[in-house]
Amino acid sequence: MEFNEKQTAVAEMDPQAVASTTPELINGSHAVIQALIHEGVETIFGYPGGAIMPVYDAIYDYQDRVNHILVRHEQGASHAAEGFARTTGKVGVCLATSGPGATNLVTGIADAIIDSTPMVCIVGQVAASLLGTDAFQETDIIGITIPITKWNYQITRADEIPEIMAKAFYIAKSGRPGPVLIDITKNAQNELLSKPFNYKKCEKLLSYHPRLAPKADQIQVAAKLINEAKKPFLFFGHGVNIAKAEEELLQFIEKTDVPAASTLLGLSSVSVDHPNYVGWLGMHGNYGTNVLTNQCDVIIAVGMRFDDRVTGDLSRYARQAKVVHIEIDPAEINKIMKTEAPVVGDAKIVLQQLLPLVNKNDHSEWRSEFKKYEQEEFEKITTPELSGDTEKIKMAEVIRKLSDKTNGEAIMVADVGQHQMMTARYYQFKKANSFITSGGLGTMGYALPAAFGAKVGAPDREVVAIIGDGCFQMTLQELGTIAQSGLPVKIIILNNNYLGMVRQWQQLFFEKRYSFVELQNPDFITIAKGFGIDGHTCANREDLQASIDTMIASDKPYLLEVLVEKEENVFPMVPTGASVSEIRLE
Amino acid sequence: MTTYTICVFTENTFGILNKITTILTRRRINIESLTVSETERKGISRFTIVIHHDSREAVEKLVRQIRKVIEVLAVFGYLNEDIAFNEIALFKIPTPIDAKPIDIETINKVHKAWVVYWHLNYVIIQKTGSEEEIFEFFDYIKPHGILEFVRSGRVAVSKSPQTLVDYLPEANWEYIQ
Numbered sequence: 001m002e003f004n005e006k007q008t009a010v011a012e013m014d015p016q017a018v019a020s021t022t023p024e025l026i027n028g029s030h031a032v033i034q035a036l037i038h039e040g041v042e043t044i045f046g047y048p049g050g051a052i053m054p055v056y057d058a059i060y061d062y063q064d065r066v067n068h069i070l071v072r073h074e075q076g077a078s079h080a081a082e083g084f085a086r087t088t089g090k091v092g093v094c095l096a097t098s099g100p101g102a103t104n105l106v107t108g109i110a111d112a113i114i115d116s117t118p119m120v121c122i123v124g125q126v127a128a129s130l131l132g133t134d135a136f137q138e139t140d141i142i143g144i145t146i147p148i149t150k151w152n153y154q155i156t157r158a159d160e161i162p163e164i165m166a167k168a169f170y171i172a173k174s175g176r177p178g179p180v181l182i183d184i185t186k187n188a189q190n191e192l193l194s195k196p197f198n199y200k201k202c203e204k205l206l207s208y209h210p211r212l213a214p215k216a217d218q219i220q221v222a223a224k225l226i227n228e229a230k231k232p233f234l235f236f237g238h239g240v241n242i243a244k245a246e247e248e249l250l251q252f253i254e255k256t257d258v259p260a261a262s263t264l265l266g267l268s269s270v271s272v273d274h275p276n277y278v279g280w281l282g283m284h285g286n287y288g289t290n291v292l293t294n295q296c297d298v299i300i301a302v303g304m305r306f307d308d309r310v311t312g313d314l315s316r317y318a319r320q321a322k323v324v325h326i327e328i329d330p331a332e333i334n335k336i337m338k339t340e341a342p343v344v345g346d347a348k349i350v351l352q353q354l355l356p357l358v359n360k361n362d363h364s365e366w367r368s369e370f371k372k373y374e375q376e377e378f379e380k381i382t383t384p385e386l387s388g389d390t391e392k393i394k395m396a397e398v399i400r401k402l403s404d405k406t407n408g409e410a411i412m413v414a415d416v417g418q419h420q421m422m423t424a425r426y427y428q429f430k431k432a433n434s435f436i437t438s439g440g441l442g443t444m445g446y447a448l449p450a451a452f453g454a455k456v457g458a459p460d461r462e463v464v465a466i467i468g469d470g471c472f473q474m475t476l477q478e479l480g481t482i483a484q485s486g487l488p489v490k491i492i493i494l495n496n497n498y499l500g501m502v503r504q505w506q507q508l509f510f511e512k513r514y515s516f517v518e519l520q521n522p523d524f525i526t527i528a529k530g531f532g533i534d535g536h537t538c539a540n541r542e543d544l545q546a547s548i549d550t551m552i553a554s555d556k557p558y559l560l561e562v563l564v565e566k567e568e569n570v571f572p573m574v575p576t577g578a579s580v581s582e583i584r585l586e
Numbered sequence: 587m588t589t590y591t592i593c594v595f596t597e598n599t600f601g602i603l604n605k606i607t608t609i610l611t612r613r614r615i616n617i618e619s620l621t622v623s624e625t626e627r628k629g630i631s632r633f634t635i636v637i638h639h640d641s642r643e644a645v646e647k648l649v650r651q652i653r654k655v656i657e658v659l660a661v662f663g664y665l666n667e668d669i670a671f672n673e674i675a676l677f678k679i680p681t682p683i684d685a686k687p688i689d690i691e692t693i694n695k696v697h698k699a700w701v702v703y704w705h706l707n708y709v710i711i712q713k714t715g716s717e718e719e720i721f722e723f724f725d726y727i728k729p730h731g732i733l734e735f736v737r738s739g740r741v742a743v744s745k746s747p748q749t750l751v752d753y754l755p756e757a758n759w760e761y762i763q
């Protein structure tokens with residue numbers, strides 16, 4: 001027996017790649033910025049400090065070419081870079097100093113690796129001669145970030161900069177994207193390169209070659225399984241968005257006529273209006289999608305990884321189904337779900353190749369099975385949530401009104417908690433690439449900086465952050481960044497005076513023993529105004545539509561606080577340890 | 587529990603050991619032994635990691651995770667039957683004047699072990715072999731007392747005719763010397 005994990009090399013060739021040379025010798029800091037320019041980076045989210053000052057000094061000369069945005073906390077830089085990367089598909093870039101600057105990036109880096117977000121973090125480090133001496137602001141950030149980066153590297157000589165920067169960008173964005181951290185000692189920033197700056201983009205590495213085009217035999221096996229299926233069920237995840245495979249997915253769904261459900265991060269890749277779209281999966285997903293997971297005969301998983309929030313109790317998850325798993329990361333194959341037909345490759349290319357091999361089909365009868373669950377969910381949950389007959393406003397109403405107001409075409413950036421799940425449930429996504437949230441890590445405080453980064457990346461789109469009162473207080477200082485930029489990021493705080501999601505669990509699973517979940521909140525509008533951002537508190541239903549209209553009409557950043565029902569719960573819910581078919585409606 | 591030998595070929599750069607061990611640590615897989623050396627090819631290191639595990643599936647997953655480390659060129663997981671393997675152990679054995687002298691002939695002929703250093707008060711014996719053979723010798727020599735004992739950890743080469751160069755034909759490495 002021998003198992004080999006070596007894959008065949010498939011390099012992404014960029015015919016545009018140009019070598020560039022500057023005749024005079026430049027220092028490491030200038031080399032860093034020039035490398036960024038060669039990589040097409042226009043925006044950097046950063047925060048200065050001692051060990052990165054030479055790079056900041058260099059940026060001063062390039063302000064016409066790179067837009068450096070000064071955040072208020074390095075965590076903000078990391079999430080802003082993520083938001084930027086998620087909307088643009090480009091690599092988000094962060095710059096920070098050594099020690100605390102670098103450690104403040106850690107949460108964002110951990111978030112980016114688990115949500116496959118391309119990011120390059122450049123951090124300063126003490127001079128190479130001081131490494132290991134506990135010098136001022138020396139932290140072993142390489143050691144700290146090994147488990148949470150796709151790659152990291154410490155540069156100690158200026159001459160390494162062009163090659164390592166090129167490698168960093170290639171690794172961050174190719175294959176399954178992820179964060180890369182480059183730690184540059186101060187001497188390397190200061191010293192001159194020994195030869196003229198010469199930048200060659202990295203297109204291939206001997207030790208790393210993501211497979212983009214699938215193996216023909218894998219495609220064949222998958223097509224056969226799909227064609228023979230009586231009750232096929234397609235799950236799509238973040239991979240579809242990353243691969244920009246929305247169009248191919250649509251063609252595939254329409255030809256095969258399979259019902260299609262989304263993971264949290266897959267949301268918006270298929271319009272909610274599409275007749276084959278049956279909802280989303282997992283803990284707070286829809287009723288039918290969860291129940292029928294245990295009744296389908298073939299699962300076609302595209303760019304998703306069977307996260308435990310999707311599967312519930314694995315031992316009772318889709319045991320009857322055969323699995324076709326289309327996935328770029330071979331380590332995801334058979335990691336959670338036994339897979340009969342693995343297809344390793346880029347979702348776009350795989351779907352393109354699969355399309356001619358799958359039969360045109362009619363699964364309307366099978367798809368109609370979802371209807372009765374939809375109906376029940378509608379009656380028991382959706383309708384009451386939206387009915388507007390409670391005293392206090394419900395989160396669902398706010399989201400649905402916003403959805404209507406923006407035609408389901410805004411970029412929604414949700415933080416973490418009940419408001420996040422409500423955004424996923426009640427916003428009716430009609431346009432691809434429109435949902436940004438911290439899925440894998442569930443990082444509270446993500447949304448405000450991520451929404452800012454998203455707006456920087458997509459200035460022409462409406463960007464609305466949906467944030468809980470708890471989450472907001474984790475990164476609210478980024479209001480300063482937003483105000484300074486003047487970008488019209490729209491912010492909604494759904495204020496229930498609780499760490500609502502935790503409170504819900506305490507209510508349902510801990511006998512309502514509310515342990516440290518109630519919040520005494522500040523006056524959020526006064527805070528916003530203190531930052532120079534206009535805002536309004538909406539306390540009653542009559543005012544809701546007008547409040548949303550005002551917010552959307554504003555051409556400046558705007559904060560809308562909505563006082564919502566304090567103790568509402570998110571349903572449906574698959575309690576931890578339960579099977580997806582045991583999903584609760586109340 | 588089955589013994590698995592995982593051979594990892596990497597570029598010889600800084601910090602790779604850390605990058606690999608953290609993958610095992612995170613999954614609470616204990617390393618029984620670990621050896622690292624440069625291969626026959628310049629700039630390529632070889633890690634030989636021995637683990638015990640009761641799930642082949644878990645080991646396969648581990649192999650795939652190690653493969654994700656950017657500097658890793660290839661990873662192979664082997665059962666004992668797939669490889670030729672060996673280790674070296676060194677024993678420091680006391681030889682006081684009044685004690686029964688050590689039986690060099692048995693040590694050499696039966697146990698294929700050699701005295702590599704003579705001191706007035708002790709000898710250092712080198713024993714090469716499998717883990718079992720080393721522990722057989724351990725049991726044999728124990729009555730003399732053992733001042734120090736160290737094992738090198740396993741080195742292993744696959745019995746398959748294929749070599750790293752077959753797996754990575756695009757590479758064009760020189761021999762180290």
Ligand SMILES: Cc1ncc(C[n+]2csc(CCOP(=O)(O)OP(=O)(O)O)c2C)c(N)n1
Pocket residue numbers: 415416417418419420441442443444445467468469470471472494496498499500501502
């Ligand atoms: C950094 C971090 N700390 C703690 C948690 C655990 N957690 C998940 S949701 C939540 C409550 C969020 O409260 P709030 O922002 O008010 O949102 P709500 O659920 O009330 O809508 C907490 C504490 C987390 N996900 N992230």
Ligand SMILES: [Mg+2]
Pocket residue numbers: 468469470494495496497498499500
């Ligand atoms: Mg709250």
